[in-house]
Amino acid sequence: MWKKVLKVTVPLTLCLVLVLSSFAFTSCGGGGTTATEILIGASRDITGPQAGFQTYGFAPLYKAWIEEVNAAGGIDVGGKKLPVRLIEYDDASDTAACVRNIEKLCTQDHVNFLFGPTGTAMLFAAAPIANKNKTILLCGEGGATTLEPQLANMPYVFAVLNYSNHYQIPVFCDLIEAKGAKTVYICFMNDLHGAEYNLTMQSECGLRGITVVQAKSIPINITDFDPIVNEAKDLNPDVFCMFAYPDQNIPFMFTAMALNFNPKCLLIGPGCNFGFFPLTFGAALEGVCGEGAWNAKSSAAAAAFAAKVEPLVGGAGSMDWWGADVYQATLEYLKQAIEKAGTLDTEAILEVYRTTHFVTLLGDTYWDIQGNGVGGGLLPKECYLGQIGQWQNGVFEVVDNDANNTAPFIYPKPAWPVQ
Amino acid sequence: MNLSNINWKQLSKTFAAPLVILLALALMPFYGWEYGVSLFSHFLIYIILTVSWVMFSGATGYISLATAAFYGIGIYSAALLHPATGFSLPLIAVIIVSAAASFLVAFIVGAITLRLKGIYFAMFTFGLVLLLFQVINYVETSILGQRGRFVALESNETIYYYLLGIFVVTMIVTFFIKNTKYGLALRSIGENEDAAAHSGVNVTMVKVLIFAVSAALMSTVGVVMATKTIYVDASTAFNPMMSFSPALMAIFGGMANLYGPAVGAVIFSYVQEILQTGNLNNYYMLIFGSILIATILYMPQGLMGLIQNLWNRLKGAKRALTRG
CATH class of the missing domain: 3.40.50.2300 (Response regulator)
Structure with a gap:
C-alpha cells in the first residue's frame, strides 16, 4: 500500500516544494515597491528577433535617463527625492511571455509605471494587461491605427510614436x-x-x-x-x-x-x-x-540631444532618426508629471497626463486624449518634429511641407551612383 | 451500480492525493496571491498541452508537432466567436465549438496522414502548423485587410477556473484512455504496430480517434489563452514553439505515467519563468538549452524516471523500473 501511495505523493511533493521554493527565490529578487523608490517595469525583447531595439531603440534612452535622474538624486515626489529603479524582463518576442511579464510586473513587483515592449503586435498584447492592472504604460516602439479605437477604453496607455495614418x-x-x-x-x-x-x-x-x-x-x-x-x-x-x-x-x-x-x-x-x-x-x-523624422537641425534642443545620445547608443550607426526624440520626450514628460502630481498615485498622475502641457525636447508637449478625454493618449501632430x-x-x-521642414524635398531622386 | 462492490480502500488510495491537490488548486484565487493565479494558469496551460500530447504521441511513438495548429485553432475560435466588440458567444460555448472544430480537423488530417510513419508524420504535422499560419496570415492581411483581432477580456480568476476545469477533464480523459482497451491498443501500436493490427486492433481508427481527442483538448487551451493575450494574429496563434514545448516538457518529465508530463510541464515552464524574469535573462536560452541537453543525455526516462530509479535503488531493488 505504502509503495503505491509514495509513488504518487513523493513526486508531487517534490514538485510542490520546488515550485514554492522557486517562488520564494524570485519574489525576493523581484522586489516590491516601497516609498523610497520609483519602480518602472519593462517587458522587452532582450533575446528575441527584435533584440536590436535594445541597442538602438527605446531601451538605451530609458536606461540613460534613469542613470541621469538617479545621478541627480532622483525625482522630486512631494518634496522627497526618490530614485528610479528599472525591472526589465525578457519576452523574446513571445506575446504570451510578454503578457505574463506585464502581469508579474504589475501584480508581483507592483511597479509604478511600465515602459512598452518592442513592436506593435507586442504593444497590443501589453496594453490591455497594463490597463486591466491600472498601471500607466508608456509605449515606445510601435503604434498602429488598429490601436486607436482600443485606446478609448484604455486610459492608462500612452502611445508616443507616429505611424501610418498618424501622420x-x-x-x-x-x-x-x-x-x-x-x-x-x-x-x-x-x-x-x-x-x-x-x-x-x-x-x-x-x-x-x-x-x-x-x-x-x-x-x-x-x-x-x-x-x-x-x-x-x-x-x-x-x-x-x-x-x-x-x-x-x-x-x-x-x-x-x-x-x-x-x-x-x-x-x-x-x-x-x-x-x-x-x-x-x-x-x-x-x-x-x-519614415521619421527629426535631426539636429530640428531645434537647438534636438541638436543638443543628438550630440548627447550618439555615444549612448554606440555611435552614428545606431542613431534612430524616427523615434529617439519622442522616446526622450516621453521620459522628460514623465518626470515632470510625477513632480507636478507630487505623489506616485496613478490616478493623480493620470490626471496630469490628461490636462497638462510640459516643455520637453519636442517643445510644447501634451497628449491627445482619446475616448472624449477619458481614454489613453496619443501625441498630437503639432508635437512631432517631423x-x-x-x-x-x-x-x-x-522634408515635411510645414514648419518642421529642415530641407526641400528632392524629387526626382538622383540616379544610383556608378558602381 | 452496487456500491458494496466498490473497493473504497483502493479507490481512496488512488484518488486521495489528486483530490487534495485539486482542492488546493481550486482554492488558489483565495490565497490573495494575485500573481500566483496567473503563474498557475501558465502551469495549467502547459500541463494540459503536454498531457494531451503524451496521450497520443507518448503511447504510439508518433511524434506529432501539430500542437501549435490545434492551439491556434482555439485562439482563432476565440477571436471569431468571442471578440472584444460585437456578437460574442459565452466562453464555454466557444470552448465546445473549438474542441469540435479541432476534433474534426485532426480527424481528417489524421485519417490522411496517420498512415505515414516516423519522420514523415512529424514533418507533416509541423507542416500543418506552417500551412495554417500562412493561409490565415494571407487571408487576413491580403484579402480581408485585417490587422489582428481583439478577444474579449476575461478576469484572471475566470481564466484560471476554466483552465482548471479543462485540466480535470484532460486528466480524466487520459486516465480513461490509459485504463481501457483504447490505451492498451495504443500501447500495442507503440510497441509493434503490425503485431497490433494482426491482433485485431483497428490501428488506423484508434490512432485517428485518440489524435483527434488530444487535438480537441489542445484547442480548448488556445480559446482560454486568447482571452488572456487579448490581441491575436496568425503569428501569435500558430507559434511553432507551442509545438515543441509540450514535447520537450514531456521528455523532461518522463512519459511513463500521468504525472511525468505534468511535473515536466510545471518545472520546465517555471524554470523558463525564473530564467526569463530573473537576472539571467540574457542567458536564459543558453541555460535552458543546456538543461534540455543534460536531460536527454542523462535522464532518458525523464525526471520521473530518474526519481523512480533513485527510489528503487534506495529500496535496494535489483532492477530499476524504466517504463510503466
Missing part, C-alpha cells in the same frame, strides 16, 4: 502629390505593420487620384527581390514604397541598385531612419526617403 503617410502623399506623382508601387511585409501601411497608402493615394499600380505582400523570410524589382521596373511607377523591416529593406536596396531600378521617389522603412543605413549604402542613399525624412548629404532631413 506619416498623409504627409508623404501630400509631398508626392505636390510633385506630380501619378503612380505608386507598394511592397509590404505580410504582417500587421505592413498591412496597415499598405492600406493607409492605398487610401491616401485614392484620395489624391494617385494610381496604385501594384500592392505586393512579401513574407518575412524573403531573400530574393529580383522578381519584385523586375516587375516594378516593367510597371515603371513614379513612387516605390517598401513597408518592411531592415532585414528585407537592405537586400531590396542592393537589388534595386544592381538592376538599376530608380523610381523618382523611394520610401523605405522602418530601417531607413537608422544610422546604419548611410553606413551601409553611403552616397547611394541620397534622396531615399524613410513625419518624413530624406537622406541628403548624409543627413536625414525632415
Whole structure:
C-alpha cells in the first residue's frame, strides 16, 4: 500500500516544494515597491528577433535617463527625492511571455509605471494587461491605427510614436502629390505593420487620384527581390514604397541598385531612419526617403540631444532618426508629471497626463486624449518634429511641407551612383 | 451500480492525493496571491498541452508537432466567436465549438496522414502548423485587410477556473484512455504496430480517434489563452514553439505515467519563468538549452524516471523500473 501511495505523493511533493521554493527565490529578487523608490517595469525583447531595439531603440534612452535622474538624486515626489529603479524582463518576442511579464510586473513587483515592449503586435498584447492592472504604460516602439479605437477604453496607455495614418503617410502623399506623382508601387511585409501601411497608402493615394499600380505582400523570410524589382521596373511607377523591416529593406536596396531600378521617389522603412543605413549604402542613399523624422537641425534642443545620445547608443550607426526624440520626450514628460502630481498615485498622475502641457525636447508637449478625454493618449501632430525624412548629404532631413521642414524635398531622386 | 462492490480502500488510495491537490488548486484565487493565479494558469496551460500530447504521441511513438495548429485553432475560435466588440458567444460555448472544430480537423488530417510513419508524420504535422499560419496570415492581411483581432477580456480568476476545469477533464480523459482497451491498443501500436493490427486492433481508427481527442483538448487551451493575450494574429496563434514545448516538457518529465508530463510541464515552464524574469535573462536560452541537453543525455526516462530509479535503488531493488 505504502509503495503505491509514495509513488504518487513523493513526486508531487517534490514538485510542490520546488515550485514554492522557486517562488520564494524570485519574489525576493523581484522586489516590491516601497516609498523610497520609483519602480518602472519593462517587458522587452532582450533575446528575441527584435533584440536590436535594445541597442538602438527605446531601451538605451530609458536606461540613460534613469542613470541621469538617479545621478541627480532622483525625482522630486512631494518634496522627497526618490530614485528610479528599472525591472526589465525578457519576452523574446513571445506575446504570451510578454503578457505574463506585464502581469508579474504589475501584480508581483507592483511597479509604478511600465515602459512598452518592442513592436506593435507586442504593444497590443501589453496594453490591455497594463490597463486591466491600472498601471500607466508608456509605449515606445510601435503604434498602429488598429490601436486607436482600443485606446478609448484604455486610459492608462500612452502611445508616443507616429505611424501610418498618424501622420506619416498623409504627409508623404501630400509631398508626392505636390510633385506630380501619378503612380505608386507598394511592397509590404505580410504582417500587421505592413498591412496597415499598405492600406493607409492605398487610401491616401485614392484620395489624391494617385494610381496604385501594384500592392505586393512579401513574407518575412524573403531573400530574393529580383522578381519584385523586375516587375516594378516593367510597371515603371513614379513612387516605390517598401513597408518592411531592415532585414528585407537592405537586400531590396542592393537589388534595386544592381538592376538599376530608380523610381523618382523611394520610401523605405522602418530601417531607413537608422544610422546604419548611410553606413551601409553611403552616397547611394541620397534622396531615399524613410519614415521619421527629426535631426539636429530640428531645434537647438534636438541638436543638443543628438550630440548627447550618439555615444549612448554606440555611435552614428545606431542613431534612430524616427523615434529617439519622442522616446526622450516621453521620459522628460514623465518626470515632470510625477513632480507636478507630487505623489506616485496613478490616478493623480493620470490626471496630469490628461490636462497638462510640459516643455520637453519636442517643445510644447501634451497628449491627445482619446475616448472624449477619458481614454489613453496619443501625441498630437503639432508635437512631432517631423513625419518624413530624406537622406541628403548624409543627413536625414525632415522634408515635411510645414514648419518642421529642415530641407526641400528632392524629387526626382538622383540616379544610383556608378558602381 | 452496487456500491458494496466498490473497493473504497483502493479507490481512496488512488484518488486521495489528486483530490487534495485539486482542492488546493481550486482554492488558489483565495490565497490573495494575485500573481500566483496567473503563474498557475501558465502551469495549467502547459500541463494540459503536454498531457494531451503524451496521450497520443507518448503511447504510439508518433511524434506529432501539430500542437501549435490545434492551439491556434482555439485562439482563432476565440477571436471569431468571442471578440472584444460585437456578437460574442459565452466562453464555454466557444470552448465546445473549438474542441469540435479541432476534433474534426485532426480527424481528417489524421485519417490522411496517420498512415505515414516516423519522420514523415512529424514533418507533416509541423507542416500543418506552417500551412495554417500562412493561409490565415494571407487571408487576413491580403484579402480581408485585417490587422489582428481583439478577444474579449476575461478576469484572471475566470481564466484560471476554466483552465482548471479543462485540466480535470484532460486528466480524466487520459486516465480513461490509459485504463481501457483504447490505451492498451495504443500501447500495442507503440510497441509493434503490425503485431497490433494482426491482433485485431483497428490501428488506423484508434490512432485517428485518440489524435483527434488530444487535438480537441489542445484547442480548448488556445480559446482560454486568447482571452488572456487579448490581441491575436496568425503569428501569435500558430507559434511553432507551442509545438515543441509540450514535447520537450514531456521528455523532461518522463512519459511513463500521468504525472511525468505534468511535473515536466510545471518545472520546465517555471524554470523558463525564473530564467526569463530573473537576472539571467540574457542567458536564459543558453541555460535552458543546456538543461534540455543534460536531460536527454542523462535522464532518458525523464525526471520521473530518474526519481523512480533513485527510489528503487534506495529500496535496494535489483532492477530499476524504466517504463510503466
